[in-house]
Amino acid sequence: MIYNVSIWAIIIFLTFVAAVLGLSFYFARKTKSAAGYYAAGGNIHWGVNGIAFAGDYLSAASFLGICGMIAYSGYDGFLYSIGYLAGWVVALFIVAEPMKRLGKYTFTDALDARFNSKAIKLTAAISTLIVSIFYLIPQMVGAGDLVVPLLGLPHWVGVVIVGSIVIFIVATAGMTSTTYVQFIKGALLIIFSTILTIYILNNGFTLNPGKDYHKFTTIGVVLEDQKITGTTDPGYVFKESFTVDNSYTFVKTDKGGVDQWFKLSKDSTTLEEVLFITTLENGTKLYNGEPKSAAKFYQVGHLSKIVVDGVEVDKTGPLGPFEFLSTMENSQVVRFAKKEIKAAGTTVWYQNITDGKNMIKPGLLYKISKSTGATPWDRVNFVSLMLALFLGTSALPHILIRYYTVSSQRAARKSTIVAIAAIGFFYILTLYMGLGASVNGVLDVESSNMSGPLLAKYFGIGIFSIISAIAFATVLGTVSGLIVASSGAIAHDFMDKYLNMKMDDKRKVKAGKLAAFGVGLFAILLGILFKGMNVSFLVGLAFSVAASANLPAILFLLFWDKTTAKGIAWSIVTGILSSVILILFSPTMYEKYGLAKAAAPFPIDNPGIISIPLAVIVLVVVSLLTQKHNATKVENYHHDE
Amino acid sequence: MHGPAAKLGKDNAASKKTRLGVILFLFYTLVYGGFVLIGLVNPELMGLHVIGAQNLAIVYGFGLIVLAIIMGFIYNAVCTRMENRLNK
Numbered sequence: 001m002i003y004n005v006s007i008w009a010i011i012i013f014l015t016f017v018a019a020v021l022g023l024s025f026y027f028a029r030k031t032k033s034a035a036g037y038y039a040a041g042g043n044i045h046w047g048v049n050g051i052a053f054a055g056d057y058l059s060a061a062s063f064l065g066i067c068g069m070i071a072y073s074g075y076d077g078f079l080y081s082i083g084y085l086a087g088w089v090v091a092l093f094i095v096a097e098p099m100k101r102l103g104k105y106t107f108t109d110a111l112d113a114r115f116n117s118k119a120i121k122l123t124a125a126i127s128t129l130i131v132s133i134f135y136l137i138p139q140m141v142g143a144g145d146l147v148v149p150l151l152g153l154p155h156w157v158g159v160v161i162v163g164s165i166v167i168f169i170v171a172t173a174g175m176t177s178t179t180y181v182q183f184i185k186g187a188l189l190i191i192f193s194t195i196l197t198i199y200i201l202n203n204g205f206t207l208n209p210g211k212d213y214h215k216f217t218t219i220g221v222v223l224e225d226q227k228i229t230g231t232t233d234p235g236y237v238f239k240e241s242f243t244v245d246n247s248y249t250f251v252k253t254d255k256g257g258v259d260q261w262f263k264l265s266k267d268s269t270t271l272e273e274v275l276f277i278t279t280l281e282n283g284t285k286l287y288n289g290e291p292k293s294a295a296k297f298y299q300v301g302h303l304s305k306i307v308v309d310g311v312e313v314d315k316t317g318p319l320g321p322f323e324f325l326s327t328m329e330n331s332q333v334v335r336f337a338k339k340e341i342k343a344a345g346t347t348v349w350y351q352n353i354t355d356g357k358n359m360i361k362p363g364l365l366y367k368i369s370k371s372t373g374a375t376p377w378d379r380v381n382f383v384s385l386m387l388a389l390f391l392g393t394s395a396l397p398h399i400l401i402r403y404y405t406v407s408s409q410r411a412a413r414k415s416t417i418v419a420i421a422a423i424g425f426f427y428i429l430t431l432y433m434g435l436g437a438s439v440n441g442v443l444d445v446e447s448s449n450m451s452g453p454l455l456a457k458y459f460g461i462g463i464f465s466i467i468s469a470i471a472f473a474t475v476l477g478t479v480s481g482l483i484v485a486s487s488g489a490i491a492h493d494f495m496d497k498y499l500n501m502k503m504d505d506k507r508k509v510k511a512g513k514l515a516a517f518g519v520g521l522f523a524i525l526l527g528i529l530f531k532g533m534n535v536s537f538l539v540g541l542a543f544s545v546a547a548s549a550n551l552p553a554i555l556f557l558l559f560w561d562k563t564t565a566k567g568i569a570w571s572i573v574t575g576i577l578s579s580v581i582l583i584l585f586s587p588t589m590y591e592k593y594g595l596a597k598a599a600a601p602f603p604i605d606n607p608g609i610i611s612i613p614l615a616v617i618v619l620v621v622v623s624l625l626t627q628k629h630n631a632t633k634v635e636n637y638h639h640d641e
Numbered sequence: 642m643h644g645p646a647a648k649l650g651k652d653n654a655a656s657k658k659t660r661l662g663v664i665l666f667l668f669y670t671l672v673y674g675g676f677v678l679i680g681l682v683n684p685e686l687m688g689l690h691v692i693g694a695q696n697l698a699i700v701y702g703f704g705l706i707v708l709a710i711i712m713g714f715i716y717n718a719v720c721t722r723m724e725n726r727l728n729k
Contacts (some may be wrong), residue, residue, distance in 0.1 A: 078702060079702075079703075082705050085705070089665075089666060089673075090666060092662075092664040092713055093661075093662035093663065094662055094663070097655070097658065098659075249694075325695060360696060360698060361687040361696055362684060369685060371683040381683055382680060382681065383677060386680075387677075409652060413720060416713070417716075421710050424707070428706060558659075
């Protein structure tokens with residue numbers, strides 16, 4: 001997609017980045033101790049911490065990923081909103097106060113509080129690193145996606161910019177600046193998402209998203225003996241036809257020396273124009289038959305029918321929030337589905353008319369209904385996703401470390417509630433932003449992640465610039481938090497506690513900063529490699545790894561007296577290995593390797609349903625086998641309160 | 642051993658708060674599980690209108706989010722009262 005770059009967008013964006021860096025400089029002068037670097041001195045106000053929680057949590061996955069997924073797949077994207085928010089219930093009711101009570105700087109501290117075990121220190125530090133890196137990938141991918149329309153730069157440049165700024169932020173000031181960056185960003189994201197939703201409702205629905213919206217051509221087809229031999233429009237000369245998956249027929253034509261692809265309609269009477277990208281033998285990509293600079297690759301997504309009170313209309317005018325959903329239910333949305341035509345080196349996105357009622361209930365992405373051809377594995381995948389989302393939140397190290405930035409258990413609890421209210425409100429907005437993006441001609445089929453910001457652009461360059469800058473700050477803040485968590489795992493858990501390097505405060509902070517630098521560089525590399533994947537899907541995988549590796553250990557530590565250090569350590573190892581291996585052999589990863597999805601040995605994308613119970617079983621069995629080691633337990637904290 | 646970054650006093654309400662937390666967690670898990678179960682067993686139900694012109698997917702989905710917020714406020718109010726009473 002080619003975007004026009006606005007000077008205002010650049011100015012607002014640079015102002016945001018400068019403000020974030022200024023804040024870091026300010027707090028850098030105040031951060032001298034390890035407690036200051038890793039836990040902001042433990043004196044952040046609960047209200048600030050609650051919104052900072054929201055800032056941490058409403059990462060690229062929430063704003064970019066969920067909105068994009070809803071825009072392309074309707075309600076199934078909203079399942080992520082529901083699951084992400086439900087996960088906070090586990091955090092509030094089960095994890096928040098004990099975590100605050102047990103830990104010092106990191107999640108490993110809390111897990112190890114009863115045992116002083118080297119095995120826990122090592123495995124929990126590795127788990128923190130792996131979960132954080134899984135979480136870092138989508139943030140960096142989102143950053144790259146953002147700068148393409150905002151600054152007109154290539155994807156990889158965006159990844160490098162974010163990586164560099166974040167390394168600078170973390171290496172200068174640690175958790176204090178990260179907290180305030182998250183607070184400001186979290187608050188702004190919620191405020192401006194509300195404004196964007198008001199724009200969407202005020203705009204209502206229209207069949208014509210704008211004067212520049214591309215009108216897709218439909219032409220007649222000439223068939224002889226069930227074979228396509230030509231078109232009814234002499235302007236389009238038939239060249240070839242290809243059948244994909246035994247059910248979709250795509251036709252290549254020539255219009256004035258430029259290729260134009262069509263899809264044969266279901267009743268085989270017409271050809272419907274598609275969007276397409278062809279990769280030539282020399283690697284050059286043609287967008288709708290022409291170089292990218294010709295700007296012939298359009299933004300899409302529109303309504304083909306709007307029904308209000310049983311009457312078809314061209315537009316609705318302003319709608320209330322519930323009226324918006326019921327009108328969507330009675331209308332028809334034109335989505336764009338992707339198919340690869342490998343024999344022609346071409347990827348097409350064809351018009352897929354979808355009843356509005358299917359946009360506002362589950363089933364378009366996660367096939368769970370028999371009528372959509374769901375297999376038992378499809379259903380298992382759905383349950384596995386919902387399980388990982390529910391159990392993953394309270395096992396995310398960068399979320400858990402935020403409990404150490406407040407002064408008391410009461411403050412930890414209150415900040416969690418502020419977070420739930422703020423995050424819950426935002427997630428309700430995601431449904432409107434996603435559905436709004438699906439029908440206003442703003443979708444970039446190459447990247448679902450930009451649906452939210454591009455919808456903002458539809459309403460004006462001002463709100464687009466602000467929303468994009470906030471989204472960029474979102475990535476900055478979340479990546480900062482993840483890198484603080486990772487550097488804590490390396491410097492505090494591994495070097496100081498596991499290797500027993502006996503570092504003083506100053507050396508501990510220095511080690512943390514060096515670790516932040518290393519993790520930051522690695523994150524940049526991964527962000528470039530994973531370009532093009534939906535960030536919410538990627539975060540879903542991070543949740544699976546976190547829920548498998550960390551949550552069984554946390555819950556059993558808190559609620560089962562027979563839990564041993566070896567049980568925890570083996571459970572963490574099992575959780576990490578099983579979830580990561582299953583992800584690497586999943587259909588989506590096989591597609592990423594360039595292999596057939598159907599060839600993947602593990603038939604579902606979300607591993608939680610296998611890896612979480614497996615980690616629990618290993619924890620219980622190993623703990624029961626190593627009961628004699630429990631005699632050395634340091635304290636049985638939850639009975640001596 | 643490790644200790645919190647900020648010094649914490651003894652909390653006499655901790656075990657009562659833990660019990661309340663577990664009860665509320667189990668309640669929410671049941672409601673959340675119901676949502677997943679409908680999706681799994683009879684997904685067509687999600688399209689049924691239940692309140693006005695809104696289908697079950699919207700009502701249940703929004704309901705889960707709003708319920709989490711309401712339960713959070715209730716939990717905090719009860720915990721704060723317990724702390725004030727038991728930690729004098």
